[in-house]
Amino acid sequence: MNALTRSRADSAMFIPTGKIRIPPLNEGNRPRPRLDNILSADSGPSLTLVTAPSGYGKTTAVSDWARRSLIPVGWLSLDPEDNDAVRFWNGVAASIRESTVFKDDSYILDMDASLQPLEVRIDRLTESLYRLNKNLAVVLDDYHHIGNPEIHRQLEKWLDRLPPFVRLIVLSRSNPGFQVARLRANGRLLELGVSDLRFRPEEASSYLNDGLKLGLSPDDVASFVGKTEGWITGIKLFALALDVRDDRSEFIDSVNGGRRHIKEYLAEEVFAGQSEELRHFLLRTSVLDRMSAPLCNRLTGRTDGGESLERLVKSGLFIVPLDDRGEWYRYHPLFAEFLRDKLRRLDERLDLDLTRQAALWLQETGYEREAVPYWLRAAEYVQAGSRIGELAPYLLKEGSWSLLKSWLDQLPSRMVHGSERLSIAYAWSALLSGLSVEAESGLRKSGRTLLKSASRADDSESLNDWLGEAALVRMMSAFYRRDLRSALAYAKESVVRKTAISDFIRIGIDFNTHEARLSRGLLGMNGHLRKAAAYLKQMEPDVAADPANTLATGYSYAVLGEILYEWNRLPAAEESLLKGVRIGESSRNPGLWVPAMMSLIKLKAKLGHRGQAADLLHELSRSPIPAGSSIWSRVVGAFLVERRLAEACREEAAEWLKRTAVYLSDTAQVVREYEHTVRIRSLRALGHLPMALENAERLSLSAEKEGRTLSHVEFVNLQAMIHGAEGRVERATELLSDGLRLAEREGYVHLYTDEGVPMANLLRHTLDRVVSGELRHVSARYIRMLLSAFGGATPEESGRVSNPRNAAAIPPDASEELSARQWEILDRVSTGATNQQIADDLFISVGTLKIHLNRIYKKLNVDNREQAIRWAVREKRLREPPVKGGYPKEYNP
Structure with a gap:
C-alpha cells in the first residue's frame, strides 16, 4: 500500500x-x-x-x-x-x-x-x-x-x-x-x-544536585524554591540559565517577580545562552506540534536534525520524547509558546512559510490527515480543501463528523458552498453531528451557488449528480425527523436522478447503521408494515426503472422482502430479497447485505431448502463485507447462534453468552436489540428462564417507548412463552393477547409461526379464552388464521396440552430439543428407509436406533413415525416425503 x-x-x-x-x-x-x-x-x-x-x-x-x-x-x-x-x-x-x-x-x-x-x-x-x-x-x-x-x-x-x-x-x-x-x-x-x-526543598535539592550535578548550597536551593514557590519549570529554567553563568548566587538574587515574569525572563536567558546554530533550529522548528529529524531537516535546510534533537534532549532544554525510539518529539508547552511568539515577532512571513513547508512534507510522506491543520494555519485553503475533500469519506466512516465539520468551518464559506464535493461533505458532517438545520441551509446555499455556475452540458450532468446526493442527505434528515412523506419524496428524487454510488456512500455513509431487521427500524416504519408497504408501492415505478441499482433501490427490495416474508408471501419475498442481496454485495454495503442475507436464509429454511440455507449461512459467516465492521460482525455472530438454536444445538449459545453481554447497560439500546433478542432466546433454551424473562420485560418496555411495534410484539411473545414454560398459562395468554391486538393491525404472521410448537400451544389456549369470553378485544379469526399458518394441524397432531395446568411440560421449543444426531435420524426416516437401512447407514445397531426414535417421539410429544414426519414437514424442517400414499410398514420400531 x-x-x-x-x-x-x-x-x-x-x-x-x-x-x-x-x-x-x-x-x-x-x-x-x-x-x-x-x-x-x-x-x-x-x-x-x-x-x-x-x-x-x-x-x-x-x-x-x-x-x-x-x-x-x-x-x-x-x-x-x-x-x-x-x-x-x-x-x-x-x-x-x-x-x-x-x-x-x-x-x-x-x-x-x-x-x-x-x-x-x-x-x-x-x-x-x-x-x-x-x-x-x-x-x-x-x-x-x-x-x-x-x-x-x-x-x-x-x-x-x-x-x-x-x-x-x-x-x-x-x-x-x-x-x-x-x-x-x-x-x-x-x-x-x-x-x-510543587517541589519541596529536599526534592529540589535531589533534582538540582543529584540529578543535574549543579552542586548548589542549601541556601541557594532554598532561594530557588522560595522565588519560584516550588514551580518546577521555573526551577528548571533557573538551572538551565545557571549552566552558562559563573556568578550563580548573584544571578539567583537578581531574579524577582511573579511566575509569568520569571518564565519570560528565564526563557529569554536560556534561549540567549544557546549557540546561534541551535537558536536557528529552535525558531524554525517552533511551528511544529510534533517533530522528527527528517521534518526538522526540511524546515532548517540542514541535515543534522537528529543530532540537534539529541543535543536538546541531553541538555534538558524543554523537549519531550514522544516514543521510545527517539523518532518523534515535541517542545514543552511553555517553551513552545515562547519560541512561537518570538518567531512571529521576528518574521511573520517566515512563520507562514515554515508552516507551509511542514504541511507539504507531511503530505508527501503520507500523513495527509496530519497535514490539514498546517495547511489551514498557513491559510493555504486550496490545498486544505483538496485534502479535506479526499479524506472526508474516511472521516465520515470512522465517525469523526465534528472534526470534519471544524475543518470545513475554517475554509472560506464561498469555497465550501461552491464545491460539489466539499458542500456534500459539509452537509453530511453537519447532519450526523446533529445539526440538521445547518445541513439543510448549507445545501440550499450550495445549490444556489452551483446552479449559477452550471453553464455547460458537463456542468449540468455534474449538477444532477450533486442534486441526487443532496437528496440522499435530505432523505436521511427526514428519516431522523420521522417525516416519512418527505423521506419518500427525496428517495424518489435520488432514484430518478440515478445517483451513482459515490465514495461518500461507498466508503463513508451507511443508511442502516445497526438494524439487523430492516422492517423494525426507520426504513420499515418501525414495524408499521402496511404503511411501509404503501411507501414502497409509491417507489415501485422508480425502482423498476433504475438500471443503476442504487442503494435506495437495494434497501427498497430488502425491506419489501422482509415485509412479504412476514406476510407469508414467500415466493415474492424470495425474489425481492435476492435483489437486495445482489445490490448489497455489489456495493459492499453491510447495512444492506447482512440483513437481506439473514432474511433470505430464514426464508430458505422456512421453504425447506436446508442445503441452500446452509450454503448461504456459510457465505455470510465467511464474507469480508461484515468483517470490516465490528457491529455487523457481532450481528452475524448472533445470527449464527440463533440458527444453531433452531437446529437444537445449544453449545454455541452457551459459549456465546460467556463471550458477550458480560456488562449490560442499565437501559436497553436499540442498536443492540437483535443481540439482546438472541441473548433472551439463548437464556430460554438453556433453562435460565427468570433471567430471560427479566431481559424480555426490559426490552419490551424500551421498544414500546421507542414506538418499535414489531420489536415490542416480539418481546411480549417471548415473555408469554417463558411464562407458559413455567406453567403460568393464564399470564402467558394475557400477554399474548396484548401483542395480538397490535400484530393484527399489521398482519404479522411469521412473527408467531417462527416460534414453533410453544407458540402454537399458547395460541390455542388464547383462542379458548377468547371464545369463552375471558379475553376481549382480540380477534378469534386472526388467531385461527395464525394457527392455520402453522400447517393446518389438528390439536392432537401438534401434541396439544389439554390441561393448561400441565403447560409447564411444554418445552421451550420442541425443535430446539432435538440434537443434530436426532435430526439426522428424522431426516432419514422421512426418506422411507427401514430401521435396518438407517442403522447400517449410521453404523449403529437397530436397538440403538429404536432408543433414538423413542426419544424423538417423546420430545415431539408424538406416538409414531408418521406423526413425527408430519410435525417436521409442518415446521418446515423437512421436505414433503417422496413416497405418496403412505410410508413403509416398518414405521414403529
Missing part, C-alpha cells in the same frame, strides 16, 4: 504511537517517593484528578510513577484535535490496547469505523474491561485541551460504569468539564493540586 493510499484509508484512524506511550523521562529526573506513595494507594479511587498550571510537573510525576507501577497503565496524550468524540475514544481504546496486559487485541474491540452510535462503542469498550477482570490504570494527559461537552458527558457516564479494578487518572491545567462532586462525596476521588506537586 503506497503512502497516499495509506494516508487516506488507514491514517484516517491513525493514532500516533507517541500519543499512547508513557512519555520517556528526561535526564536528570529524580524519583518522587512522596507522590508515588499517593498514586500507588492500594484502595485506589475511581478517579485521580491531577490539576495544576503548566510547568508543575504533572506529566513527569505521573509518567515516572507509571513506569514503575505494579499494574498496567494505558496512557493517552491529548491535543486539540481530540475534541472530536470519536477520535478521543479511539485514543482511549488504543491506549488500553497498548498497555502491557493486552497482548490479545480481541479483549479490546476497535472503536468501529462505522456510523453506529458512539455510546455503543463505549459500552463495548467497558464490556471488554469487565471481561479482562484485571487491575488497570488509564491516564488522560493534557485533558485541558478537551472542551467538547459531549466528551465530558460521556466520560462522566463512563466513570460511573467502570469496573472497580480500573482507575482513571486525569491530568489537566484546569478543572475538567465533567462533574466530580458525586465521586468526591462517595470517596471515589483523589485530588492532587499545586500544593502537592
Whole structure:
C-alpha cells in the first residue's frame, strides 16, 4: 500500500504511537517517593484528578510513577484535535490496547469505523474491561485541551460504569468539564493540586544536585524554591540559565517577580545562552506540534536534525520524547509558546512559510490527515480543501463528523458552498453531528451557488449528480425527523436522478447503521408494515426503472422482502430479497447485505431448502463485507447462534453468552436489540428462564417507548412463552393477547409461526379464552388464521396440552430439543428407509436406533413415525416425503 493510499484509508484512524506511550523521562529526573506513595494507594479511587498550571510537573510525576507501577497503565496524550468524540475514544481504546496486559487485541474491540452510535462503542469498550477482570490504570494527559461537552458527558457516564479494578487518572491545567462532586462525596476521588506537586526543598535539592550535578548550597536551593514557590519549570529554567553563568548566587538574587515574569525572563536567558546554530533550529522548528529529524531537516535546510534533537534532549532544554525510539518529539508547552511568539515577532512571513513547508512534507510522506491543520494555519485553503475533500469519506466512516465539520468551518464559506464535493461533505458532517438545520441551509446555499455556475452540458450532468446526493442527505434528515412523506419524496428524487454510488456512500455513509431487521427500524416504519408497504408501492415505478441499482433501490427490495416474508408471501419475498442481496454485495454495503442475507436464509429454511440455507449461512459467516465492521460482525455472530438454536444445538449459545453481554447497560439500546433478542432466546433454551424473562420485560418496555411495534410484539411473545414454560398459562395468554391486538393491525404472521410448537400451544389456549369470553378485544379469526399458518394441524397432531395446568411440560421449543444426531435420524426416516437401512447407514445397531426414535417421539410429544414426519414437514424442517400414499410398514420400531 503506497503512502497516499495509506494516508487516506488507514491514517484516517491513525493514532500516533507517541500519543499512547508513557512519555520517556528526561535526564536528570529524580524519583518522587512522596507522590508515588499517593498514586500507588492500594484502595485506589475511581478517579485521580491531577490539576495544576503548566510547568508543575504533572506529566513527569505521573509518567515516572507509571513506569514503575505494579499494574498496567494505558496512557493517552491529548491535543486539540481530540475534541472530536470519536477520535478521543479511539485514543482511549488504543491506549488500553497498548498497555502491557493486552497482548490479545480481541479483549479490546476497535472503536468501529462505522456510523453506529458512539455510546455503543463505549459500552463495548467497558464490556471488554469487565471481561479482562484485571487491575488497570488509564491516564488522560493534557485533558485541558478537551472542551467538547459531549466528551465530558460521556466520560462522566463512563466513570460511573467502570469496573472497580480500573482507575482513571486525569491530568489537566484546569478543572475538567465533567462533574466530580458525586465521586468526591462517595470517596471515589483523589485530588492532587499545586500544593502537592510543587517541589519541596529536599526534592529540589535531589533534582538540582543529584540529578543535574549543579552542586548548589542549601541556601541557594532554598532561594530557588522560595522565588519560584516550588514551580518546577521555573526551577528548571533557573538551572538551565545557571549552566552558562559563573556568578550563580548573584544571578539567583537578581531574579524577582511573579511566575509569568520569571518564565519570560528565564526563557529569554536560556534561549540567549544557546549557540546561534541551535537558536536557528529552535525558531524554525517552533511551528511544529510534533517533530522528527527528517521534518526538522526540511524546515532548517540542514541535515543534522537528529543530532540537534539529541543535543536538546541531553541538555534538558524543554523537549519531550514522544516514543521510545527517539523518532518523534515535541517542545514543552511553555517553551513552545515562547519560541512561537518570538518567531512571529521576528518574521511573520517566515512563520507562514515554515508552516507551509511542514504541511507539504507531511503530505508527501503520507500523513495527509496530519497535514490539514498546517495547511489551514498557513491559510493555504486550496490545498486544505483538496485534502479535506479526499479524506472526508474516511472521516465520515470512522465517525469523526465534528472534526470534519471544524475543518470545513475554517475554509472560506464561498469555497465550501461552491464545491460539489466539499458542500456534500459539509452537509453530511453537519447532519450526523446533529445539526440538521445547518445541513439543510448549507445545501440550499450550495445549490444556489452551483446552479449559477452550471453553464455547460458537463456542468449540468455534474449538477444532477450533486442534486441526487443532496437528496440522499435530505432523505436521511427526514428519516431522523420521522417525516416519512418527505423521506419518500427525496428517495424518489435520488432514484430518478440515478445517483451513482459515490465514495461518500461507498466508503463513508451507511443508511442502516445497526438494524439487523430492516422492517423494525426507520426504513420499515418501525414495524408499521402496511404503511411501509404503501411507501414502497409509491417507489415501485422508480425502482423498476433504475438500471443503476442504487442503494435506495437495494434497501427498497430488502425491506419489501422482509415485509412479504412476514406476510407469508414467500415466493415474492424470495425474489425481492435476492435483489437486495445482489445490490448489497455489489456495493459492499453491510447495512444492506447482512440483513437481506439473514432474511433470505430464514426464508430458505422456512421453504425447506436446508442445503441452500446452509450454503448461504456459510457465505455470510465467511464474507469480508461484515468483517470490516465490528457491529455487523457481532450481528452475524448472533445470527449464527440463533440458527444453531433452531437446529437444537445449544453449545454455541452457551459459549456465546460467556463471550458477550458480560456488562449490560442499565437501559436497553436499540442498536443492540437483535443481540439482546438472541441473548433472551439463548437464556430460554438453556433453562435460565427468570433471567430471560427479566431481559424480555426490559426490552419490551424500551421498544414500546421507542414506538418499535414489531420489536415490542416480539418481546411480549417471548415473555408469554417463558411464562407458559413455567406453567403460568393464564399470564402467558394475557400477554399474548396484548401483542395480538397490535400484530393484527399489521398482519404479522411469521412473527408467531417462527416460534414453533410453544407458540402454537399458547395460541390455542388464547383462542379458548377468547371464545369463552375471558379475553376481549382480540380477534378469534386472526388467531385461527395464525394457527392455520402453522400447517393446518389438528390439536392432537401438534401434541396439544389439554390441561393448561400441565403447560409447564411444554418445552421451550420442541425443535430446539432435538440434537443434530436426532435430526439426522428424522431426516432419514422421512426418506422411507427401514430401521435396518438407517442403522447400517449410521453404523449403529437397530436397538440403538429404536432408543433414538423413542426419544424423538417423546420430545415431539408424538406416538409414531408418521406423526413425527408430519410435525417436521409442518415446521418446515423437512421436505414433503417422496413416497405418496403412505410410508413403509416398518414405521414403529
